Amino acid sequence: MEILQKAYAGTLESSDAYVEIEPGTQGIQLELNSVVSQQFGQSIRRLVEEVLTDLGVANAKLFIADRGALDCVIRARVETAVMRGKGE
Amino acid sequence: MNNKIVSSLREAIQLSGLKSGMTVSFHHHLRNGDFVLNMVMAEIARMGIRDLTVNASSLFDIHAPLLDHIKSHTVTRLLTDYMSGAIGKEISQGILETPVEFRTHGGRPSDIELGRIPIDVAFIAAPAADCMGNCSGKYGKSACGSLGYAYPDAENAKKVVVITDNLVPYPLQDWSIPETHVDYVVTVDAIGDPNGIVSGTTKITRDPVGLVMADLAAQVIRHSGLLRDGFSFQTGAGGASLAAAKFLKDIMLREKIHGSFGCGGITGYMVDMLNEGCFESLMDVQCFDLKAVESIRTNPRHQEISASHYASPSARSAVVNSLDVVILGATEVDTDFNVNVHTDSNGSIMGGSGGHSDTAAGAKLSMIIAPMFRARLPIVTDRVTCISTPGRDIDVLVTQGGIAVNPKDTELRQRLKDAGLPVVDIHDLKEKAERITGTPNKIALSDRVVANVIYRDGTLLDTIRGVNAK
Amino acid sequence: MRRSMLFIPGNTPNLLINGAYLGADALIFDLEDAVSPDEKDSARILVRNIMKYMDLRGCEVIVRINSIDTDYWKKDLDQIMTQKPDLIMLPKTGRAEDVLTADAYMSEVERRLGLAPNTVRLMPLIETALGVENAYAIASASPRVAAIFLGAEDLTADLRCKRTKGGNEIAYARSRMVSAARAAEVDVYDTPFTDVNDDEGIRVDAEYAKSLGFTGKASISPRHVGVINEVFSPSQKDIEYAYEVMDAIRQAHEQGRGAIALHGKMIDAPIVQRAKQTIAMAEEMGVGKAVHHE
Numbered sequence: 074m075e076i077l078q079k080a081y082a083g084t085l086e087s088s089d090a091y092v093e094i095e096p097g098t099q100g101i102q103l104e105l106n107s108v109v110s111q112q113f114g115q116s117i118r119r120l121v122e123e124v125l126t127d128l129g130v131a132n133a134k135l136f137i138a139d140r141g142a143l144d145c146v147i148r149a150r151v152e153t154a155v156m157r158g159k160g161e
Numbered sequence: 162m163n164n165k166i167v168s169s170l171r172e173a174i175q176l177s178g179l180k181s182g183m184t185v186s187f188h189h190h191l192r193n194g195d196f197v198l199n200m201v202m203a204e205i206a207r208m209g210i211r212d213l214t215v216n217a218s219s220l221f222d223i224h225a226p227l228l229d230h231i232k233s234h235t236v237t238r239l240l241t242d243y244m245s246g247a248i249g250k251e252i253s254q255g256i257l258e259t260p261v262e263f264r265t266h267g268g269r270p271s272d273i274e275l276g277r278i279p280i281d282v283a284f285i286a287a288p289a290a291d292c293m294g295n296c297s298g299k300y301g302k303s304a305c306g307s308l309g310y311a312y313p314d315a316e317n318a319k320k321v322v323v324i325t326d327n328l329v330p331y332p333l334q335d336w337s338i339p340e341t342h343v344d345y346v347v348t349v350d351a352i353g354d355p356n357g358i359v360s361g362t363t364k365i366t367r368d369p370v371g372l373v374m375a376d377l378a379a380q381v382i383r384h385s386g387l388l389r390d391g392f393s394f395q396t397g398a399g400g401a402s403l404a405a406a407k408f409l410k411d412i413m414l415r416e417k418i419h420g421s422f423g424c425g426g427i428t429g430y431m432v433d434m435l436n437e438g439c440f441e442s443l444m445d446v447q448c449f450d451l452k453a454v455e456s457i458r459t460n461p462r463h464q465e466i467s468a469s470h471y472a473s474p475s476a477r478s479a480v481v482n483s484l485d486v487v488i489l490g491a492t493e494v495d496t497d498f499n500v501n502v503h504t505d506s507n508g509s510i511m512g513g514s515g516g517h518s519d520t521a522a523g524a525k526l527s528m529i530i531a532p533m534f535r536a537r538l539p540i541v542t543d544r545v546t547c548i549s550t551p552g553r554d555i556d557v558l559v560t561q562g563g564i565a566v567n568p569k570d571t572e573l574r575q576r577l578k579d580a581g582l583p584v585v586d587i588h589d590l591k592e593k594a595e596r597i598t599g600t601p602n603k604i605a606l607s608d609r610v611v612a613n614v615i616y617r618d619g620t621l622l623d624t625i626r627g628v629n630a631k
Numbered sequence: 632m633r634r635s636m637l638f639i640p641g642n643t644p645n646l647l648i649n650g651a652y653l654g655a656d657a658l659i660f661d662l663e664d665a666v667s668p669d670e671k672d673s674a675r676i677l678v679r680n681i682m683k684y685m686d687l688r689g690c691e692v693i694v695r696i697n698s699i700d701t702d703y704w705k706k707d708l709d710q711i712m713t714q715k716p717d718l719i720m721l722p723k724t725g726r727a728e729d730v731l732t733a734d735a736y737m738s739e740v741e742r743r744l745g746l747a748p749n750t751v752r753l754m755p756l757i758e759t760a761l762g763v764e765n766a767y768a769i770a771s772a773s774p775r776v777a778a779i780f781l782g783a784e785d786l787t788a789d790l791r792c793k794r795t796k797g798g799n800e801i802a803y804a805r806s807r808m809v810s811a812a813r814a815a816e817v818d819v820y821d822t823p824f825t826d827v828n829d830d831e832g833i834r835v836d837a838e839y840a841k842s843l844g845f846t847g848k849a850s851i852s853p854r855h856v857g858v859i860n861e862v863f864s865p866s867q868k869d870i871e872y873a874y875e876v877m878d879a880i881r882q883a884h885e886q887g888r889g890a891i892a893l894h895g896k897m898i899d900a901p902i903v904q905r906a907k908q909t910i911a912m913a914e915e916m917g918v919g920k921a922v923h924h925e
Contacts, residue, residue, distance in 0.1 A: 082673050087536055088645040109537050111507060112601030141536025143598065145684035146644040149677040156672060369853035370649045376857065561652040596686070597648070 074129040080157035083142075083150035090142040092154040097134040101125055107139035120144055124151045133158070164292035164331075165346045170204050170324070173345040174282070177320040181211045183281040186318060188311035189219035190286070190298055190447060193245075194357025197286035197324050199226050200349065206235045216280060218269060218310040218468070219243035219513070223357060231257050240278060242266050242513050249510030252611055255627045261510075261612035263503065263625075266446070267472025267479060267519035268617035270313035275475060277619060283318035285311050285338065286352045290325035294343025295336035298448075298465075299458040301327030303353045306427075306448025306457045308337045312467035315342040326352045337465055360450045363428045365407050366400025370561045374530050375404030377582070378488060378559045383412050384580035385526050385573060387485040392420035394440075395481075395520055396488040398428050398449045401530045405488055406430045413439045424471070424480050425487075425516060427453040427463075435463060444480045446471040446516075472519035474617045481516070481523030489517055491531045491558075493545040496587050498552030498567050500529060501545035503614060506538045508606050508628045514549050519617055521554035526573070529555060533562040538601060539594035541565075541587060546604070547614060548623040558587060565590050605629060632915045633657050633691060633778075634863035635856045636820060636849040640665035641674035641694075647681045650690070653853040654860065657691035662707050663698070663722050671703050675710045682714035693754065695720040699732050708733075712740045712751055718777060723785070724755035725762045727772035734773045749775050754820075758782030759789045763804045766811035778818035780849065781808050784825070794825075796832055798839070809844040818846040827852035837862040864916060865909045873909035876902060 079095040103121055107114055117139060124147075125133065135154075139147065167173045179185065185205070187198045198217060203226065205213065215236050220227065222245050230236040240262045244252065252261055264272060272278045287296035288303040298308040303326055315321050315338045322345045323338075366372060378401075382388050394409070396402040407430055413420065414437060423431045424444040429452030435443050436456075443463045448454045456463045472481045481487075492512070493501040500521075502512045521527040531540045540560065556573060558565040563585035566574040578584050585593075595601075607627040616622040637655035639646050641662045650658045660681070666674040682692060694716045697703035700723070708719070721733050733753060741750055753775045757766055763786065770779045783801045787794040794800065805821065812819030821840035824833045833855045840848050841862050848859045865873070876898055883891040891898045 086643070086645065088648060109506075109601070111604045112538060113599060115602070116599060141538065142644060143537060143648055143685075145680040146648070146677065148684070149673070149680040152680075153673040153676045156676070369646065369653050372854055373653055561649065 074155070074159055076130060076133045076155065076158040077160050078158055080154050082153035082157060085138060085140055087140050088142055088146065089140055090147050090150045091138040092150045093136040094154040094158045095134045097132045100132060101130070102134045104136045105139065106137065108141050109139070117147060120147055121151055124148050125155070128152065128155050130155055165294050165343060166292050166328075167345050167347055170200065170347050170349070171208065173322045173347045174201070174204060174208060176345055177282045177322060179205070179210060179282050181213070184214040184216055184279065186216040186280040186283045186314045187218070188285060188308065188314060189217060189221070189243075190305040190308055190310060191303065191353040191358045193221040193223045194354040195221065195223055195286060196351055196353050197284060198224050201284045201324075202227060202230050202235070206230055206233065211235050212237050214238040214240065216240040216278060218266070219515070220248050221245045222247040224248060228256065240264065242269055243515045244510055244513055246509070246511040249512070253504070253509040253625075253628045255607070255609055255611055257611070260610050260624070263513050263612055263614045265472065265514040265519050265617045266310065266468055266516040267474055267481065268615060268619065270467070270469040271473040271475040271617065272619055273313045273317050274469065274473070275619075280314055280318035282320045282322060283311075283314035285315060285321060285323050287323045287325040287338075288352065289327045289329055289333060290323050290346055291329050291331040291333040291340075292346060293331055293340040294321070294323045294346050295331070295333040295338070295340045296323050296325065296343070297333060297335060297337045299335065299337070299454065300329070303327070303351065303355060303358060304454050304458075305358050306454040307445045307465045309446035309466055309471060310468045311338060313469055320344045322347060324349060324352060326350060359448060359454055362452065363398055363403060363430070363450045364400075365404040365430070368400060370532050371401035372404055373561045374532065374559055375401050376408055377564060378405040378528060378530050379408035379412055380580070380582055381528060381557055381559060381564060381577060382409055382486050382526070384576055384582065385486070386576060387526055388412070388418060390419050392418060393422045393424065393483060393485045394420060395423065395425035395484055395486070395524070396431070397490055398426055399490050402488045402490065403428060403430050405530065406434065410434050410437065410439055424484060425520070427457070429453060432456040432463070435460070444471070472516055472523070472617070474519070474522075479523070481520050484520060484524035486526045486528065487520040487524040488528050488530055489521060491529045491540065493542050494529055494531065494540055494555075494558050495542050495545045495552070496591060498555040498558065498587065499545050499548045500550040500552070500555055501547045502549045503547045503612070503625060506546070506604070508546050508604055508626065510612060510625060514614070518550035518554065521550045522617065526557065527555050528557045528559060530559045533560045533590065533594040534598045537598045539591060539598055541591035541594060547625050549614060551622065558590070560590060562593050563590060632912050633818065633820075634847040635859040636693060636847065637853060637856055638665070638823065638849060638851045641678050642666050642670050644677065647677065648685060651686070651688040654856045655690065655850070655853070656847070656860070657693055657717070658687065659693045659695055659720060659849065661695045662703070663695045671697065675707050679710045679714055682711075682716065691718070692716045693718040693720050695722060695756070698723040699729055704733070705736060708736060708740050712737065712746070713744060715746065716751060718752050718754045720754045720756050720780060722756045722782070723759060723762075724757055724769055725759050726765050727768040730755055730769055730772035730776060734775050737775065752777035754778045754780050756780045756782050757808060758785035760786070763807055766808050767814055770811050770815035770817050776815070776817055778820060778846070779808060779812050780820040781805060781822045783822035796826065796829070796836070798836065805840070805843055805845075813844065819844070821845040821848040823849045823851045824855060825851060827854055830854070830858070834858050834862065865912055869909050870913045873906035873913070876906035877910065
């Protein structure tokens with residue numbers, strides 16, 4: 074699945090995550106800014122890559138501002154950003 | 162001398178004999194609206210006095226200019242009971258070479274009175290004062306109500322400067338701090354911003370989880386065996402704590418329970434409880450909102466108390482020792498019930514004990530209200546980042562996912578279980594939260610100690626290490 | 632047991648992840664009014680993920696999808712039904728045909744997902760004058776319908792009257808709904824009380840709804856949940872009486888008697904039916920046995 078356009082999902086509210094995605098050419102490039110980066114940064118990165126792999130996204134640039142979102146919320150926000158990014 | 166009014170702040174500082182290396186003190190009743198600490202420190206800096214110890218009962222974001230005085234070595238040592246996030250962040254990043262000394266609201270007056278932390282010059286912001294220095298917090302455009310935390314400074318400092326924006330004819334009626342302690346009086350345009358001093362009205366939380374916890378907390382009190390005629394109670398001004406007070410009031414009115422006193426930092430909710438017959442009196446060391454200020458000014462049953470009277474461990478007795486129940490907050494609680502209110506979960510300072518460990522030590526039932534997790538970080542940990550209050554003084558942790566009772570409180574545990582309340586083991590609570598959030602990695606802290614946490618009896622309780630600046 | 636149903640906005644993570652701790656028997660994840668048009672996609676993806684990964688602690692899950700006159704409702708069902716919610720709330724249901732339209736598509740999705748027919752039940756939301764007049768037809772339109780639900784805010788707008796706390800303006804609709812639901816043998820739920828700060832008002836309103844025959848009541852505020860649960864729970868007296876009824880029945884059967892009297896009153900089939908419901912509820916609340924043995 075290819076990301077065709079820049080897209081956004083989520084909010085900066087507590088327990089939410091804001092995700093920006095745009096087309097890329099060099100695999101997954103993720104910039105993560107999380108209030109819990111010390112405690113969960115690695116696992117969030119792994120999760121995002123897993124979600125993108127499941128959705129068949131091989132190339133994209135992502136920026137995520139995480140406000141302490143649970144995994145299921147991050148999953149949803151990334152998935153929404155991908156769907157919007159491919160123009161659905 | 163006809164009166165004690167001096168023409169300027171600078172003159173007062175000069176007359177006080179303040180020199181480099183000495184200690185100045187401040188009270189925090191004007192909270193985040195306080196102009197006085199900044200005004201005094203700016204003048205001191207301009208006068209070239211350096212290497213000072215600042216002993217402030219609490220520090221708020223408005224006091225951020227203090228950080229510059231630290232960087233310029235005007236201030237080299239800091240003693241306080243509480244420090245808000247903007248100040249705490251830089252302290253955690255290590256801008257001060259000597260570790261900050263955190264005390265409690267009871268430990269501070271105790272250590273001042275015992276001569277452990279002598280004060281050379283106390284600067285007392287006074288919403289009303291006369292020309293001889295009788296002063297009060299109850300009157301004037303900058304009214305803050307109680308001046309409780311300023312008493313030990315006034316009574317023990319070598320020199321006392323009263324700073325007011327409301328000079329009244331001598332003698333001020335209904336004074337709190339008498340002229341006998343005061344050396345100089347300075348008038349200024351404004352000692353503070355009323356909007357930052359007290360809230361208009363403190364509101365109970367609208368957060369659904371906060372309401373659920375508050376309801377549980379009220380049920381715990383109801384079934385603790387302590388809620389009977391003569392009941393005494395303290396709660397913080399946090400949203401869930403206030404909601405718990407509201408629910409408790411409903412129970413007390415419904416069951417016609419006549420309590421003895423409410424204590425602590427006082428909000429309009431406690432005033433309502435007084436006026437509706439839940440308590441005979443309020444013991445007020447600090448007012449949080451306009452309703453509390455109005456009440457302490459007009460209702461003789463709403464009494465001002467000094468910090469020592471409130472919580473000093475070396476006083477012959479203090480109000481906290483007569484408390485039945487106190488509701489407190491936490492950023493972290495560990496499985497031994499130790500509580501952290503000094504740092505956030507990343508280790509950065511954003512608080513302090515205030516009266517936390519004093520009331521926890523004194524009250525028969527010390528209850529923590531906290532959600533199972535905040536922004537994905539579980540409240541219950543194996544070991545808190547900083548011990549602010551030792552677990553032996555904490556009886557109950559109330560969360561939306563259940564109530565954990567300290568194993569030492571076997572009788573209370575049984576009472577709550579018999580009442581059908583959701584009692585859980587604190588280890589299970591930790592596990593339950595981590596099933597939702599995932600297990601957090603340990604945070605990395607620097608080796609450098611940036612603050613010492615001094616327990617109310619003067620002993621070192623814990624140290625706070627710095628955070629690694631990004 | 633479905634005494635209280637709490638509306639949770641479908642695009643608000645903080646409320647979705649904590650919903651199960653707020654004391655409601657059922658959660659209504661709202662994809663309709665609580666979600667703006669440009670966030671419909673993110674809300675349905677979020678709600679699906681919440682349902683899939685969060686432990687909802689035994690709360691029943693209801694999802695309010697968008698109405699069938701929008702472009703959203705089929706996409707809502709496509710996503711949400713993968714997680715098998717207990718009920719779908721269908722807003723603005725005006726006629727039996729609306730139910731059949733949703734029913735047909737739900738059957739199609741169930742087939743696609745390999746689910747047994749009627750795995751996911753329907754709760755039409757009746758919130759127009761047309762819906763009220765067609766309440767029985769709606770309630771009996773399909774075996775998929777498990778309950779009907781009254782939405783008074785939109786209804787009063789449609790009736791061109793003001794929504795009041797006393798609720799005189801919806802008295803007819805309420806009674807009509809209860810009658811239609813009972814005739815069709817489905818449950819019936821009352822509209823939320825919207826003043827979240829009126830603790831006394833919610834009690835009066837809930838007690839009134841219960842007195843009319845409603846099964847339970849929805850809420851937009853967690854503060855109302857406790858009162859609703861209390862009002863729609865059987866009282867201790869009800870529970871004790873129910874056990875007495877069942878004991879009397881058992882004794883009569885053992886002694887081979889036909890007619891049964893308790894406290895001088897004949898026990899007929901509806902009384903037995905109600906006693907069984909009361910006991911089932913009491914046991915689900917965890918108070919049945921305790922009370923019985925006291």
